[in-house]
Amino acid sequence: MSTQPDATPVLSPLVSSTRREIAVASIRSALLSGELVPGQRIKETAMAALLGISRPTVREAMNQLISEGSLVQEPYKGVRVAHPSAQDLADVAEVRVSLETLAALRIARDPHGPAMSALRTALARHLDTLRTDNDTAAGRTHLDLHRTLWEVSGNLMLAKFWPLVEAQISIAMTIDRAARDAPGRDAGLHQRLVDVIAAGEEAAITAEVRRHIAASTRPTTVVGAAAEEKMGPTPAASPAHHRKAP
Numbered sequence: 001m002s003t004q005p006d007a008t009p010v011l012s013p014l015v016s017s018t019r020r021e022i023a024v025a026s027i028r029s030a031l032l033s034g035e036l037v038p039g040q041r042i043k044e045t046a047m048a049a050l051l052g053i054s055r056p057t058v059r060e061a062m063n064q065l066i067s068e069g070s071l072v073q074e075p076y077k078g079v080r081v082a083h084p085s086a087q088d089l090a091d092v093a094e095v096r097v098s099l100e101t102l103a104a105l106r107i108a109r110d111p112h113g114p115a116m117s118a119l120r121t122a123l124a125r126h127l128d129t130l131r132t133d134n135d136t137a138a139g140r141t142h143l144d145l146h147r148t149l150w151e152v153s154g155n156l157m158l159a160k161f162w163p164l165v166e167a168q169i170s171i172a173m174t175i176d177r178a179a180r181d182a183p184g185r186d187a188g189l190h191q192r193l194v195d196v197i198a199a200g201e202e203a204a205i206t207a208e209v210r211r212h213i214a215a216s217t218r219p220t221t222v223v224g225a226a227a228e229e230k231m232g233p234t235p236a237a238s239p240a241h242h243r244k245a246p
Contacts, residue, residue: 019053023061026051031070031081032139034174038083042071068167082171089175092168093213099161100146101209103153104193108200115152116198122148123194130183138183143170145190176216189215 027047030036048058062079065071072082084092107115126141146169150158189212196208 019051019057020060020064023047023051023053023058024064027061027065028070028170029136029140031174032143032170033136034139035136036081038081038171038175040081041077042079042081044079065167070167070171082167084168084171084175088168089172092165092172095165096169096213097210099158100149100213101206102155103149103158104197104205104209105202106153106155107149108197108202108205111198111200115154118148118152119145119194119197123190126190127187130187133183138186139170139174142173142186142190173216 027036027042036042042062044055044058044062047062048055051058062071066073066079070082071079073079107113107119110116122141122145126138126145129137129141132138143166147162147166150162153159193208193212196204199205
């Protein structure tokens, strides 16, 4: 894994005819694994050589990732991996708390239904991957677990919103993983989240989603403080307010 902002990543050459799409996927994979780190410069010529594709194709792929927010174009400096501020991460966390709470409450309406089954399957896949010590695969299954939460909730707008925020959520997850690199902590947080959703108590779900996202938004004390200030205090799951999700 690279730790130097301007280090050149090691990527495999491409042989597929869908070169732009695979270039995008290859760069995303490097972002998820931490091989490309926040602030790292992406050189078009070097990337084209590494992937075995033309510079215009690399440029198209990079432009797509710029539009998604994974990369940023700096005037006279070129392209770098996005390096969100503490406030940026807090803003992403605020959106996630609202929308993932909505998704979790909808899934909890039927704890034995297909949505809950799909969420458990995504969790099992992520837990299995964490045991392999494969950062790239773990980053992918982590993102897939949260994507599943949004997509199987039954709310079509949540499914449509996911692509708009996926890049920012992915960056936040990558920063958190780089700061901690604790698979056991990761496994415990996600097992608890899914278990609380399955139990179906509205107040507990609301509190756990907020707690879960705040926990993954603390790669530094500053970021954690900004996120908590933005989202507000984590509510206590008082027994008096325990009720099944509507």
